Amino acid sequence: MPSPLRELLELMTQSVDALERVCEEKGTPIPDLDAPFTPQSEAFRKDPAAAEATKVIVAAAHHICAIVSRPTDQLYTFVAGPTRAAAVRTCLEANVSEILREAGPSGMHVKDIAEKNGHDAEKLARFLRYLATGHIFREIAPDVFAHNRVSSMLDTHKPSEEVIAKPESKYDNTRGVAAQVSHHLDLTFKAASQAWETLADPQTRLSNEPEDAPFARAFPADKTLWNLLERDAHARNRFDLTMIASAAAQPPDAIFRAFAWETLPADALVVEVGGGMGTSAFPLAARFPRLRLVVQDLPGAVATAAPLWAARLPAALASGRVLLQPHDCFAPQPHAPAVFLLKMILHDWPDAHAARILARLRAAARADTVLVLVDCLVPYACRAAPAPAPDGAPAVPGAADFQAPAPLLANYGAANEFVYIMDMMMHMLFNAQERTVPQFTRLLQSEGWGVRAVHRTHEGNGIFLQSIEAVPI
Numbered sequence: 001m002p003s004p005l006r007e008l009l010e011l012m013t014q015s016v017d018a019l020e021r022v023c024e025e026k027g028t029p030i031p032d033l034d035a036p037f038t039p040q041s042e043a044f045r046k047d048p049a050a051a052e053a054t055k056v057i058v059a060a061a062h063h064i065c066a067i068v069s070r071p072t073d074q075l076y077t078f079v080a081g082p083t084r085a086a087a088v089r090t091c092l093e094a095n096v097s098e099i100l101r102e103a104g105p106s107g108m109h110v111k112d113i114a115e116k117n118g119h120d121a122e123k124l125a126r127f128l129r130y131l132a133t134g135h136i137f138r139e140i141a142p143d144v145f146a147h148n149r150v151s152s153m154l155d156t157h158k159p160s161e162e163v164i165a166k167p168e169s170k171y172d173n174t175r176g177v178a179a180q181v182s183h184h185l186d187l188t189f190k191a192a193s194q195a196w197e198t199l200a201d202p203q204t205r206l207s208n209e210p211e212d213a214p215f216a217r218a219f220p221a222d223k224t225l226w227n228l229l230e231r232d233a234h235a236r237n238r239f240d241l242t243m244i245a246s247a248a249a250q251p252p253d254a255i256f257r258a259f260a261w262e263t264l265p266a267d268a269l270v271v272e273v274g275g276g277m278g279t280s281a282f283p284l285a286a287r288f289p290r291l292r293l294v295v296q297d298l299p300g301a302v303a304t305a306a307p308l309w310a311a312r313l314p315a316a317l318a319s320g321r322v323l324l325q326p327h328d329c330f331a332p333q334p335h336a337p338a339v340f341l342l343k344m345i346l347h348d349w350p351d352a353h354a355a356r357i358l359a360r361l362r363a364a365a366r367a368d369t370v371l372v373l374v375d376c377l378v379p380y381a382c383r384a385a386p387a388p389a390p391d392g393a394p395a396v397p398g399a400a401d402f403q404a405p406a407p408l409l410a411n412y413g414a415a416n417e418f419v420y421i422m423d424m425m426m427h428m429l430f431n432a433q434e435r436t437v438p439q440f441t442r443l444l445q446s447e448g449w450g451v452r453a454v455h456r457t458h459e460g461n462g463i464f465l466q467s468i469e470a471v472p473i
């Protein structure tokens with residue numbers, strides 16, 4: 001009987017073989033860790049067999065580390081979270097990425113980096129060396145650092161002189177990942193520092209109110225992230241870019257697979273609740289110009305979104321096909337559309353609040369209204385049979401999690417860690433959560449919605465921004 005270590009190694013070997021085979025057939029190289037990211041460097045992932053092989057390799061590699069590492073070393077991969085985060089934040093906000101991009105593949109001595117950004121060279125070298133040890137940046141000669149594929153994600157692609165001179169507009173008009181990292185390392189990081197204090201306090205321990213989240217303890221004047229974003233235009237802009245980055249992490253046509261939009265009649269009304277910058281509404285309006293779309297959000301978000309629409313799809317607003325509407329999702333819903341779309345909305349709210357949002361939509365819904373939720377679907381870490389459908393009804397298509405081959409963790413372990421990271425972030429920021437399919441099912445049912453189908457895609461690992469279709473019951 002082979003040991004788990006051998007079995008994991010065997011899975012890894014088979015997956016490396018499969019990955020190399022697909023990459024050779026498709027002409028999509030396995031990326032070079034030492035070269036900066038390009039969209040082409042990730043092209044191999046589009047193939048489902050390559051994506052599956054990648055997940056198994058990552059999950060098996062981490063699982064093997066957990067078996068053979070000293071337990072304290074393994075523990076410290078988590079204990080060191082704040083230290084790791086602080087090192088990334090330092091290099092991000094000290095504009096090291098922009099400086100190193102301009103230096104090119106031969107890199108730059110840390111004294112020259114410090115000369116440009118005005119920081120202490122010795123300290124910068126230590127942060128950079130720590131990150132290089134985690135495969136973020138490279139130390140290519142003593143104290144000489146260069147980008148690699150991972151560190152290049154921190155680059156805004158703006159001139160270093162500009163971001164050093166104008167830090168407040170550093171993330172404006174960027175493609176988003178650096179802004180997303182900045183948002184998390186600033187607001188989420190500070191909120192996370194208060195997670196235990198919030199749970200230790202009997203006043204907040206059992207509360208699920210957003211005003212009692214760790215965020216509120218870190219930012220007592222604002223209480224919620226939404227209040228902070230309404231008063232701080234820089235933070236709002238950076239947050240909106242995080243949504244654009246999340247959308248960019250998905251294939252551009254992902255929203256088209258969330259629901260069969262083509263089955264809607266001409267002039268059908270789609271209301272997107274909390275539509276933000278239109279990461280879904282833009283592609284929908286462009287591909288289905290006969291649909292009518294109402295994109296609702298808080299006034300600050302609508303004000304930021306309006307010029308984006310005016311620039312990208314001016315005809316949509318001018319013709320009245322797309323309406324941007326300031327609307328609080330806790331207020332009565334004024335429309336009875338063919339489809340309500342909520343993407344990354346319910347994960348921002350604890351159950352009681354999410355139920356109130358769903359109740360407003362149910363009260364406004366027609367008998368044939370469809371509710372489309374796009375959110376993460378959290379898998380269990382263990383092997384679990386799909387939850388039985390209520391009253392012996394047939395199982396909901398797509399409800400079962402994708403499961404990894406044994407002895408990997410059923411949820412593909414570290415390969416899917418991002419969904420648990422997001423779940424923790426939702427806790428820190430909002431007292432909210434990502435949900436399992438059974439949790440969504442119960443929540444929806446409590447407000448008169450029945451789950452009709454779950455749509456999972458390989459690109460999202462069956463987890464990231466998948467969709468649930470629900471109908472009035």
Ligand SMILES: C[S@@+](CC[C@H](N)C(=O)[O-])C[C@H]1O[C@@H](n2cnc3c(N)ncnc32)[C@H](O)[C@@H]1O
Nearest residue numbers: 243274275276279297298301327328329343344
């Ligand atoms: C996580 S973002 C998702 C944005 C968008 N659906 C997307 O996927 O790009 C959540 C959105 O909910 C909006 N929001 C927060 N509170 C709201 C409320 N009470 N009513 C309506 N929208 C709200 C935020 O402004 C933000 O744009």
